[in-house]
Amino acid sequence: MDVRHAIQECGGVARTCELRRYGVSGDAVVAAAVDGTAVRLRKGVYANDARSAVAVAAAHGGSVTCVSALRAHGIWLLDAASSLHVNVGINGRVHPHYRCACIDHHEGKTTVFGVASAVDALKVAWRCLTLESYFVAFESAWRLGLLSEQNRRSLIEAVPERIACWLRRARGDADSGLESLFRFRMMLIGVEFESQVRIPNVGRVDFRCGRVLIEIDGRANHEGDSERARDLARDANAVQRGYVTLRFTYAMVVHHWPSTQAAVLAAIDDMAFITPADSL
Incomplete structure (x- = not known):
């Protein structure tokens, strides 16, 4: 086995003694370091790519x-x-x-x-x-x-x-870390949501609290025209069933949380006394 292959088998970084187990001699390791096939990180430790995190840690x-x-x-x-x-x-x-x-x-x-x-x-x-x-x-x-x-x-x-x-209150169904962050911050102030709720004619929504639906739109999603049209159609269907939908972007959750939290609390308060159509 050549030096690079042996190092890769060891996870990208290897000691000389580990390479010997793959039949690589000490002379072969030294030669590989000289001709650039492998990188000597320090005495007795070699890597294929000195810039990788594993190599820097080694x-x-x-x-x-x-x-x-x-x-x-x-x-x-x-x-x-x-x-x-x-x-x-x-x-x-x-x-x-x-x-x-x-x-x-x-x-x-x-x-x-x-x-x-x-x-x-x-x-x-x-x-x-x-x-x-x-x-x-x-x-x-x-x-x-x-x-x-x-x-x-x-x-x-x-x-x-x-x-x-x-x-102990964590869940394994959040579609993104942004959803986890939103739910955690709301739990901090005592507001609980149902997560990943499926609503007829609307589909699955990220969160529901009474008549308020919350959708967390990450940076990679909901940017194209077709995605935007789909979201608007879902929101319109939700209105027909007695819900209001709030949508928040990455920036709104991470960088502008006070205004995001205030909007959520205001919506929950406004809609608190109306029963959603799908529960009638």
Whole structure:
């Protein structure tokens, strides 16, 4: 097996001793580093791409963890911090490297390379995320199928009770992190919604509270003419059944929350005493 293939089999980063298990000699590794086939990160550690998160973490002395691992798994994150979170182990040594801005974590006795699982990343991410960001990440990982029921129980047991009490109210059916964020912020002020409700002649809506329907329109959706026409038709059908529909964009939920919250509360108050047609 050639050096690059062997490194790839090891997850993109490998120690010399690991490469030997694939039949790659020390001389072959050195030759690959000289001709650019592989990159020497530090003594005895090689990568195929020095710019990858896994390689930078290995150069630093460990594995990708916490919010960086969550991002690698495609989990929705509200916080956009760009620093790489690296687990160097309890007794691990940090290695200086070019333009280092890594955030160190010290979990586990042994130092490994690669990317932490979603479960392991969530076990430590509560220390680096706000409560709402952590809640959203938890629901996103659940929705992506990265958390089994046992995983969820173990995480609830692992975090402080001030966080665990919110995770017990989490759901796995949010279509986006933006929906999770909206629901969490409304729960903070004591407003509960039914989620993913199917209404005759309207279809599935993101949230319902009495006669008020809420649709969360993310940045990637609802921008084309056909999508806009479909949304308007749904809203018109909802009116015929006695509902009012409020639609909120990414910016309205994330950056203009006070006005968004005020609009929701006003609509719920205005429509509180009218019974929807589909319940008559």
